[in-house]
Amino acid sequence: MGQDELYEQASKAYDTALARLAHAYEADPEKRRDLLQEIHLALWRSFDRFEDRCSLRTWVYRVAHNTAASHVIRERRAKPQSLLSLEDLETAPDATNHAGKTEHHLALERLMDLIHRLKPLDRQLMLLYLEEMDSASIAEITGVSPGNVRIQIHRIKAVLARRFHGGTTYAR
Amino acid sequence: MHDEPPMNDLGPIWKNQDVHGESIPAQQLRNRAHKLQKRARRDAVIQFAIALVCLLIFGRLALHTVISADWFGFAGWALATVSTMYMVVQQFRVLKTAWATNLSPDAATKTCFDFYRSTLQQNLERMRRATYAALPLILSIQILVVGSVIRERANPYFVPPIEAVLPFCLIMVVWAAWFFYGRSRSARRIRAEIASLDAFEKDVS
Numbered sequence: 001m002g003q004d005e006l007y008e009q010a011s012k013a014y015d016t017a018l019a020r021l022a023h024a025y026e027a028d029p030e031k032r033r034d035l036l037q038e039i040h041l042a043l044w045r046s047f048d049r050f051e052d053r054c055s056l057r058t059w060v061y062r063v064a065h066n067t068a069a070s071h072v073i074r075e076r077r078a079k080p081q082s083l084l085s086l087e088d089l090e091t092a093p094d095a096t097n098h099a100g101k102t103e104h105h106l107a108l109e110r111l112m113d114l115i116h117r118l119k120p121l122d123r124q125l126m127l128l129y130l131e132e133m134d135s136a137s138i139a140e141i142t143g144v145s146p147g148n149v150r151i152q153i154h155r156i157k158a159v160l161a162r163r164f165h166g167g168t169t170y171a172r
Numbered sequence: 173m174h175d176e177p178p179m180n181d182l183g184p185i186w187k188n189q190d191v192h193g194e195s196i197p198a199q200q201l202r203n204r205a206h207k208l209q210k211r212a213r214r215d216a217v218i219q220f221a222i223a224l225v226c227l228l229i230f231g232r233l234a235l236h237t238v239i240s241a242d243w244f245g246f247a248g249w250a251l252a253t254v255s256t257m258y259m260v261v262q263q264f265r266v267l268k269t270a271w272a273t274n275l276s277p278d279a280a281t282k283t284c285f286d287f288y289r290s291t292l293q294q295n296l297e298r299m300r301r302a303t304y305a306a307l308p309l310i311l312s313i314q315i316l317v318v319g320s321v322i323r324e325r326a327n328p329y330f331v332p333p334i335e336a337v338l339p340f341c342l343i344m345v346v347w348a349a350w351f352f353y354g355r356s357r358s359a360r361r362i363r364a365e366i367a368s369l370d371a372f373e374k375d376v377s
Contacts, residue, residue, distance in 0.1 A: 143283025
């Protein structure tokens with residue numbers, strides 16, 4: 001299969017997942033749109049050397065997360081203290097604006113706010129987990145061993161859950 | 173996964189986001205990639221040319237000061253020449269990379285962990301190179317200013333006394349201190365991040 005066909009196949013299968021991923025990496029709508037296009041460009045370019053080295057899903061997520069991580073590193077030069085370790089995240093203030101929002105929107109906003117403050121590797125693990133991937137698939141994409149994926153996701157989830165349930169309630 | 177905190181409600185929140193996927197036609201991506209590459213190449217050529225012109229000018233000035241036995245001038249311009257020579261070499265490397273067909277081959281072949289680590293290392297390396305280039309350049313400006321004051325001291329028509337150039341020297345020193353402090357703080361932060369990544373695999377297991 002050629003570069004264009006591979007891209008079209010991947011784009012069709014993962015376009016919504018990629019949009020969610022861009023949302024998790026960039027809060028600003030304009031920059032998010034640019035990031036999403038950058039991811040698509042990197043993806044198309046990468047298929048030049050795909051050669052069935054791994055599954056299409058692994059390839060797509062790897063390229064997308066790596067492109068997004070580069071974006072985070074670039075943006076971080078302007079705001080060096082914007083990303084937190086898990087320990088710091090526990091005590092950081094809640095930046096969510098509660099006014100005039102439905103419970104679902106508030107929950108999503110709070111989740112995004114927490115995800116936006118995670119460091120790239122923690123964010124990648126959590127996002128792949130939220131995309132319902134098992135630890136073996138996450139390990140293949142991230143390069144972290146499956147055991148460590150499980151432990152680190154457990155840690156991130158524990159912090160997120162404590163932070164999340166410490167705020168207002170929302171519909172389940 | 174076992175013994176997980178109760179967060180089953182986050183999955184649906186995540187999946188039910190109101191986002192719209194965007195599929196860009198391959199031809200449009202090809203055009204954009206072509207444009208980006210063209211711009212990267214043009215920028216690399218311009219920067220290389222600027223560094224080369226500076227090298228020629230500074231080198232010529234250094235040679236001129238040797239002939240006129242102006243040793244302060246020679247020290248200043250020679251340092252500036254060394255600094256720009258380093259920049260020319262660095263810009264030549266950038267130029268070679270810009271000419272490669274694929275601008276970011278690592279994004280696909282490296283795992284997220286390796287890619288993130290290598291990107292941090294590249295940033296650290298870039299920062300180190302910029303510092304190496306800036307240090308002799310700043311020093312050369314100081315030598316040239318102080319040297320010209322010392323050389324002209326005996327000249328009765330020389331108007332700016334040491335007090336006149338002192339503010340410039342002070343601003344230069346303060347700026348240099350701020351520049352190097354900022355660089356070293358950023359480098360420390362990146363090194364800490366790399367160290368935490370190195371410790372990651374050991375730490376969690």
